[in-house]
Amino acid sequence: MKHLTEEIWMEIPKRRGIVSLQAEVERLVKASRVREGMVLINAMHITASVFINDNESGLHADYERWLESLVPFHPGTEPETGGYLHNRTGEDNADAHHKRQIMGREVVIAITQGKLHLGPWEHIFYYEFDGNRRKRVLVKIIGD
Amino acid sequence: MKHLTEEIWMEIPKRRGIVSLQAEVERLVKASRVREGMVLINAMHITASVFINDNESGLHADYERWLESLVPFHPGTEPETGGYLHNRTGEDNADAHHKRQIMGREVVIAITQGKLHLGPWEHIFYYEFDGNRRKRVLVKIIGD
Amino acid sequence: MKHLTEEIWMEIPKRRGIVSLQAEVERLVKASRVREGMVLINAMHITASVFINDNESGLHADYERWLESLVPFHPGTEPETGGYLHNRTGEDNADAHHKRQIMGREVVIAITQGKLHLGPWEHIFYYEFDGNRRKRVLVKIIGD
Numbered sequence: 250m251k252h253l254t255e256e257i258w259m260e261i262p263k264r265r266g267i268v269s270l271q272a273e274v275e276r277l278v279k280a281s282r283v284r285e286g287m288v289l290i291n292a293m294h295i296t297a298s299v300f301i302n303d304n305e306s307g308l309h310a311d312y313e314r315w316l317e318s319l320v321p322f323h324p325g326t327e328p329e330t331g332g333y334l335h336n337r338t339g340e341d342n343a344d345a346h347h348k349r350q351i352m353g354r355e356v357v358i359a360i361t362q363g364k365l366h367l368g369p370w371e372h373i374f375y376y377e378f379d380g381n382r383r384k385r386v387l388v389k390i391i392g393d
Numbered sequence: 394m395k396h397l398t399e400e401i402w403m404e405i406p407k408r409r410g411i412v413s414l415q416a417e418v419e420r421l422v423k424a425s426r427v428r429e430g431m432v433l434i435n436a437m438h439i440t441a442s443v444f445i446n447d448n449e450s451g452l453h454a455d456y457e458r459w460l461e462s463l464v465p466f467h468p469g470t471e472p473e474t475g476g477y478l479h480n481r482t483g484e485d486n487a488d489a490h491h492k493r494q495i496m497g498r499e500v501v502i503a504i505t506q507g508k509l510h511l512g513p514w515e516h517i518f519y520y521e522f523d524g525n526r527r528k529r530v531l532v533k534i535i536g537d
Numbered sequence: 538m539k540h541l542t543e544e545i546w547m548e549i550p551k552r553r554g555i556v557s558l559q560a561e562v563e564r565l566v567k568a569s570r571v572r573e574g575m576v577l578i579n580a581m582h583i584t585a586s587v588f589i590n591d592n593e594s595g596l597h598a599d600y601e602r603w604l605e606s607l608v609p610f611h612p613g614t615e616p617e618t619g620g621y622l623h624n625r626t627g628e629d630n631a632d633a634h635h636k637r638q639i640m641g642r643e644v645v646i647a648i649t650q651g652k653l654h655l656g657p658w659e660h661i662f663y664y665e666f667d668g669n670r671r672k673r674v675l676v677k678i679i680g681d
Contacts, residue, residue: 250394250538250681252573254649285396286535287433289575289645293656295590301498302439307478308490314472315464315491320603328602334595346596347603350640352494354589357433357501357645359533361398366531368437387654389647391574391680392535393394394538429540430679431577445642446583451622452634458616459608459635496638501577501645503677505542510675512581536679537538 253281253390256293261380264322267309270299270373270386274358275365277388284363286392291355293387296345296379298352304372312352312376320347345378352376360392397425397534400437405524408466411453414443414517414530418502419509421532428507430536435499437531440489440523442496448516456496456520464491489522496520504536541569541678544581549668552610555597558587558661558674562646563653565676572651574680579643581675584633584667586640592660600640600664608635633666640664648680 255277259268270290278288290299302308324341325332333343356373359366375386399421403412418434434443446452468485469476477487500517503510519530543565547556562578578587590596612629613620621631644661647654663674 250573252681254573254647254654285394285398287431287533287575289647291645291647293659295656295658300494302490302494303479305479305482307481308487311472311477311479311487311491312494319463319607328599333599335591335593335599337595338593343596343599346590347599350588350590350600353497353641355645357435357499359398359433359435359531361533366398366533368439368529368531370439371437385656387647387656389575389649389654393396429538429542431575431677444638446634446638447623449623449626451625452631455616455621455623455631455635456638463607497641501579501643503542503577503579503675505677510542510677512583512673512675514583515581537540 250391250393251281251283253277255388257386258383260383261377264380266377266380268375270375274373274388278360278365278390281390283360283390283392286360286390288358288360289355289389290373291387293385296342296349297384298349298354298376299356299386300352300376301356301371301373303370316348316351320344342379348378394535394537395425395427397421399532401530402527404527405521408524410521410524412519414519418517418532422504422509422534425534427504427534427536430504430534432502432504433499433533434517435531437529440486440493441528442493442498442520443500443530444496444520445500445515445517447514460492460495464488486523492522538679538681539569539571541565543676545674546671548671549665552668554665554668556663558663562661562676566648566653566678569678571648571678571680574648574678576646576648577643577677578661579675581673584630584637585672586637586664587644587674588640588664589644589659589661591658604636604639608632630667636666
């Protein structure tokens with residue numbers, strides 16, 4: 250069994266942002282020389298997601314608005330006024346820990362005949378919910 | 394390492410619908426002759442999900458109602474009136490791209506002693522959020 | 538290819554609860570002697586989740602409140618009054634089948650150099666949404 254492991258460092262220069270991982274994952278699949286297998290791509294931080302959806306800026310703006318409506322950013326610590334108990338730790342990122350559950354931690358993609366086996370519009374993204382600092386995405390490939 | 398790859402084509406003759414994938418995945422696991430491994434099952438389209446939950450029609454109707462309440466279908470393009478920026482591309486399926494994030498793109502299931510290793514009520518489904526056209530589900534099996 | 542399969546039995550003595558799986562999964566990865574591979578950890582029941590997020594009790598209480606706001610427990614069967622069609626089966630756990638979709642069925646984690654390859658704050662949890670009975674979590678490890 251072949252394998253390849255790589256941590257991709259990134260820093261989003263604002264609180265939230267969506268960044269394509271597609272080219273980098275394609276490069277790593279090629280480098281692994283795996284012909285048949287699977288690749289796992291996951292955020293290594295619990296205030297970020299990896300997801301697969303459309304490469305379309307309007308949709309990404311819709312996600313922003315939607316996630317904010319489901320779980321608003323609020324630096325407060327009192328549930329009665331819309332705050333989060335988690336923020337009593339001194340953080341202000343409780344909303345980010347919730348948003349990442351909606352969008353997901355990881356994706357697993359098949360590798361077939363040496364290539365990512367994706368549908369025509371599937372595109373791999375990193376979603377940062379609490380940026381302005383360096384974070385990592387893990388790519389793990391196994392197969393033959 | 395053994396492997397098996399198959400794309401399952403399907404066409405749901407309406408906008409939304411839930412279809413069992415269980416028998417087809419069981420058949421493919423058997424055909425793969427993998428005794429110990431994993432199977433990945435994912436929608437190849439970004440307006441559909443693969444998920445595991447109860448094979449019970451009342452629950453499926455509850456999901457329909459719930460997802461519609463979290464992210465309503467709306468062909469409009471103006472956020473102020475409940476529409477989506479994504480629909481400015483000429484599509485009317487922005488809600489579908491959101492619903493699929495709640496229900497998930499993929500499932501990974503263990504194969505043990507040649508069989509799908511599922512709990513007693515676990516059942517594999519495809520969830521179409523923008524149908525009336527042909528789409529694909531990918532099944533990828535790896536193991537020994 | 539090496540492999541290891543284990544079902545972990547658990548009983549949460551109330552309707553809902555969050556329990557760490559970290560030590561047990563670490564133990565199994567070590568026992569598997571896999572150096573490079575993947576581990577799948579999934580709830581075998583459709584009213585429970587496995588997820589990775591912060592080991593912080595305030596956040597867990599926030600999740601409880603948030604999930605209840607998105608999909609309230611309601612033993613009723615009439616949608617018009619906030620109930621669920623699924624509860625016509627005689628169950629009262631329709632909300633649990635929804636909550637598990639938000640939090641997810643499974644996680645897949647890389648194994649690198651014989652260890653779980655997790656970020657600094659990633660912690661593996663079981664989330665019970667309909668407890669007071671024995672349930673299982675599956676751990677499946679494959680690799681070399």
